[in-house]
Amino acid sequence: MSEGQAAATEDGAQAATLLRLLGPRAIVLVGLMGAGKTSVGKRIAVKLGLAFADADAEIERAAQQTIPEIFATHGEAYFRDGERRVIRRLLDGHPKVIATGGGAFMSEETRIAIAEGGVSVWLRAELPVLMARVRRRSNRPLLQTDDPEATMKRLMDERYPVYAQADVTIESREIAHDLVADQVIAGIIAFLEAEAAGTGS
Numbered sequence: 001m002s003e004g005q006a007a008a009t010e011d012g013a014q015a016a017t018l019l020r021l022l023g024p025r026a027i028v029l030v031g032l033m034g035a036g037k038t039s040v041g042k043r044i045a046v047k048l049g050l051a052f053a054d055a056d057a058e059i060e061r062a063a064q065q066t067i068p069e070i071f072a073t074h075g076e077a078y079f080r081d082g083e084r085r086v087i088r089r090l091l092d093g094h095p096k097v098i099a100t101g102g103g104a105f106m107s108e109e110t111r112i113a114i115a116e117g118g119v120s121v122w123l124r125a126e127l128p129v130l131m132a133r134v135r136r137r138s139n140r141p142l143l144q145t146d147d148p149e150a151t152m153k154r155l156m157d158e159r160y161p162v163y164a165q166a167d168v169t170i171e172s173r174e175i176a177h178d179l180v181a182d183q184v185i186a187g188i189i190a191f192l193e194a195e196a197a198g199t200g201s
Contacts, residue, residue, distance in 0.1 A: 055099060124169055170183050
């Protein structure tokens with residue numbers, strides 16, 4: 001067996017273990033904008049053979065507006081209400097990978113829904129990593145300020161203690177997203193095995 005075949009066999013066994021332990025739950029990625037939730041989430045979905053859903057894209061589809069347009073037209077409270085509804089709809093009892101928007105996990109209602117129907121994974125990133133990534137795109141309504149870096153730092157201070165309630169925490173660094181996806185899968189398996197051992201199942 002070649003090295004590549006051995007790695008593929010190991011990956012397949014790992015995926016089978018995760019899916020068996022996961023059952024009907026979703027894998028839900030949380031974290032700040034720029035943490036890599038969509039990029040990493042898509043790779044996790046491919047590795048596990050699961051569907052992938054981007055909550056922000058689902059919100060835009062439902063509203064037939066972009067997120068900046070929703071913020072500009074209706075305000076953040078309206079957007080958050082739609083976000084809660086979309087995430088609850090995505091947690092439908094079928095295993096999948098869901099990338100959430102940066103503010104989604106701040107809602108207690110959404111955190112409860114995710115705890116009931118999913119396993120939450122916080123992709124944690126340091127400020128320089130986040131800023132390097134978000135500067136590549138202009139569709140971040142919360143960063144349309146005179147000092148985006150100060151705004152991001154404030155969001156980190158507000159949100160990181162809440163993100164820390166996630167089931168699994170993985171550091172999102174400037175490495176290949178495939179490697180981060182592998183780390184997430186390993187982290188979820190460790191969490192699910194500990195959970196299974198704790199419940200005696």
